Amino acid sequence: MTTQLAGIDLPGPVLTASGCAAAGKELDQFFDITAIGAVVTKSIMMEPRSGRATPRMAETPSGMLNSIGLQGPGIEAFLEHDLAWLRERGARVIVSIAGGTTQEFEAIAHVLRQHDGFDAIEVNISCPNVSDRGQVFACRADSAAGVIASVRRASDPAIPIFAKLSPDVTDIATIAQACERAGADGLSLINTTLGMVIDVTTMRPALAGVTGGLSGPAIRPIAVRCLWQVREVLPDIPIIGMGGIRNGSDAFEFILAGASAVSVGTTVFHDPSAPIRIQNELASLAALRGFTRLRDAVSYAHRDPDQARVEDADGDLELPEWV
């Protein structure tokens, strides 16, 4: 029934993506959020934040741009309301954290250490570093590693931390390696890629924030490529794959490329019950391909060309244990 992810046991391999499920409450109207792997909460910062001006979103072919600007209630209100609700509800939780400085990340990790009711921390390092002209932390190996090392140091050693990387770099494998060396227990791949739309009526950028993060099916090939490249250099680190997953088949691509679990983001906007649907579809597809345990499919597409295929499942299809 469970999926292993960096030493934690989850009810399944499908998670929500940070920022696409708020703190789970709204989605719980559409499906039982305790049945999926975990809710990854919207990245939280130390203080309340208003986010950016609107327009904050623009639809693009098979995707969308967003520039929300990390609107949120701040860590204290988050713990009191959101995390408390999730805990009460019995959902598994990965808390996503963000900061404008390494110190802010560390401070949030300190606060979290005083609390329980969550299973892991995802460190959103794809946000601007105020002390580096707003360059995002994840764009440089040193700034990425700096944040991860601080959060790892400040956090309960029993809580795994995932570094969430940006695809907007020349060499993502190097950044991933730096995060691993800095103590990341796992990686989350990928955050949105930077994009822009010009409104041809106003003849100005469509978003108030000028640029925004591109997400959705459009970026899936980029996400799979990033995952593949990272998996080639880090054969063992647990990875949460994401970027444009629409269905079980897309999710299975990420598993085969090296993910142990996947997050569903933008697709939730199309289909609010997508996470549970995708988890079920993934289970059926993996079983159909002869995997009784999903973990055997992880990185399977990297096998040697002449390595034997798993036997196709025969007539009586057995659904795998993690369904």
Place this chain on the structure above:
Amino acid sequence: MTTQLAGIDLPGPVLTASGCAAAGKELDQFFDITAIGAVVTKSIMMEPRSGRATPRMAETPSGMLNSIGLQGPGIEAFLEHDLAWLRERGARVIVSIAGGTTQEFEAIAHVLRQHDGFDAIEVNISCPNVSDRGQVFACRADSAAGVIASVRRASDPAIPIFAKLSPDVTDIATIAQACERAGADGLSLINTTLGMVIDVTTMRPALAGVTGGLSGPAIRPIAVRCLWQVREVLPDIPIIGMGGIRNGSDAFEFILAGASAVSVGTTVFHDPSAPIRIQNELASLAALRGFTRLRDAVSYAHRDPDQARVEDADGDLELPEWV
């Protein structure tokens, strides 16, 4: 009637994208290729090349991957057959060149210098540098600049050269600046972005080449963002914009973001007469927005927030001179 691009006069602002129009002959069945800005030919190398094994393409949401591997007849056969035909036909031509080493780029430029019948050179530096573990030239400012400087040196000074950049870098503006300093007369933005699809039936990468270049409407927001970023640091360099242009409105986005001309690639596969259709749509839209000359719309989205809008055209719409 004409569009100015780095000192050359073209019949219009819409070009074909390299590799998406072969050498123009096939598209001439669907529309008059002398009516568009120019045919940008498939990147040519010194020797004949077989390209990669198949599968060479995979469809993705609003896009596609290709890994053709620069199949081509070599520069001599290209000059004799393709360029000769284009010249005879009276089309404007931008010759795209590629190489595995800086020397190869330079050698092709030398050969081209002995010939006429073309208007500009586009230097496809988004191809692997054999002496740098196959890293593409465009991923580093020094290797990019090295190729551009060599090609510029070897070419007829009257022929403008365009450096075609890859979006797969942490900071495209820096690469663009390096190319400009190395003597590029213009830039072409963007080449495909690296992507990957796993075939969930074979459970292997769908392309024989494992990764491929992602193109089509899916990448348009990335392309517009790259163009915007480059335009912010290089206010005057002529830019050919491309990446997912489907219609006149998409093309106009690129113009407003800073392109003087645009190339249409993947959309040709959907609609073989797309280049001329888009050129006409762009003309109407720009006129509707009150521009009598397209060049006044170039970079218009970068204007100061309080700068006056062009007057909307009144009832009697005058089509601009370049239709």
Place this chain on the structure above:
Amino acid sequence: MPVQVRGEVVSLRRAGLYTVLTVTAPGVPEITRPGHFAAIAIGDLDSSGLILRRAFSIHGVQSRGIYGGTIDLVIADSGPGTHWLTQRRRGDALDIVAPLGRPFSLPRDPVSCALVGGGYGAAPLVMLAEHLRERGCRVDVVLGASTEDKLFGVLDAKRIASTVTITTEDGSAGVPGRVTDPLVDIMARANTDVVYACGPMGMLAAVADVASQAGILSQCAVEEAMACGIGVCMSCVLPVIGDDGITRMVRSCVEGPVFRGDRVRWADIGTVPPDTLGAPSSEGIPR
């Protein structure tokens, strides 16, 4: 609580520039109240390039009948998604999430209400007018648009309301001008207690202002671009003053689309007012 259902197109008909779409939506009519909206998927995720749902006010509901529950939507063809919807044909399937949002608050007592609709903003007002009449309220309706073919709901309004006033900016129907021009008079004549409004932001701001000036309540259904429609993405926010006097960027899909007109900071929409909770310092904000 909203549901996600697969509906089937029962009919499409033209009404001026709009298309009125009737689609089955089992279970939805029973729980829909005036001001709720529906979010419709534009094709299958497997083949469509338009991945976000489109939001439409629920114009009408039929909970019985041979189709077992249908809803009516009024669609203006204003882009690729709405265009796709106007091209549907009888029998086509549609994926619907509804009812969404916070509906109009209805008065407990039989008060006098003015309903103001701009363009297709009239869509939710018909159902609202019916509910108000059921409660014994007086209903005066003002419908406006830039031009005649963008008016909606005139006949329905005439059927239900005590008075119906039409305005068009070009004078092609009714009184030339804007809805707020006759509104002041109507409010005085009908002794209006509350104003309900739906339409473009500029109109809502003006209506809210007229109501405030007259010292009465207004309820305005806003229209912000929405990515999710269910409260999880934070794209649809606008600055709203809370009970505690603090301005917050508030989600119009779950805390709206209906807001008290005096609580919305109309002039600041599209900005983050500096006194908003968590407003950016000079350091700039991450995306």
Place this chain on the structure above:
Amino acid sequence: MPVQVRGEVVSLRRAGLYTVLTVTAPGVPEITRPGHFAAIAIGDLDSSGLILRRAFSIHGVQSRGIYGGTIDLVIADSGPGTHWLTQRRRGDALDIVAPLGRPFSLPRDPVSCALVGGGYGAAPLVMLAEHLRERGCRVDVVLGASTEDKLFGVLDAKRIASTVTITTEDGSAGVPGRVTDPLVDIMARANTDVVYACGPMGMLAAVADVASQAGILSQCAVEEAMACGIGVCMSCVLPVIGDDGITRMVRSCVEGPVFRGDRVRWADIGTVPPDTLGAPSSEGIPR
């Protein structure tokens, strides 16, 4: 010369597992020859996420009649694009580029021809058989599939051909086994001069081999994944030996889909044989 036309769906009918789609295509029937294919757009570029056309052999053409020129396509629902096509309804619009590719070469003299079709590979063979009969050729047809409902064109073949032989791999219809099993006998009995084949690559390879062994010509219509269908993208290549004995990676959309069976390096499809013109050195090839 191919044309791009807007067609309208005239009818869809089921044939086993396939859907036969008849669509208007003004100007296309007159210039179509057997073996030509059509490339159909999957929806509008404004709303569709499937941006590449799908290729289908032209099964039949009607150049006169009330519709002013229609073509028939046989569609196997094998993915999102073909699925979308099977869901069209009468009156829907389709964007068509046709006729494309190099058709089957027809013999000048009334020779004896064997036509071998695998699954929907039978689609272009009916028109071919008709053309061959018009020239006085003898036509023997072998149709095969994995199972009965994947057979296509059996009745048409019986109408036209001298003999029709059916094979299915599971024995659900005709002779159990593959098309090549009865082919050798038929070729001997009918004194076959040329073999025409269309179907999956493995079948084509086997048919080409049987023909070569017998010392006769074969013409095989291949099916490679195509991005453009018009010769501009280089995605649809396979290794083919030229008149000069040199192997090149050749575009199946313009230099094919019909190739001489003895010229295609069947075993090397999916690779670049080392002796191919311009084959990679050890340095690896750029994308």
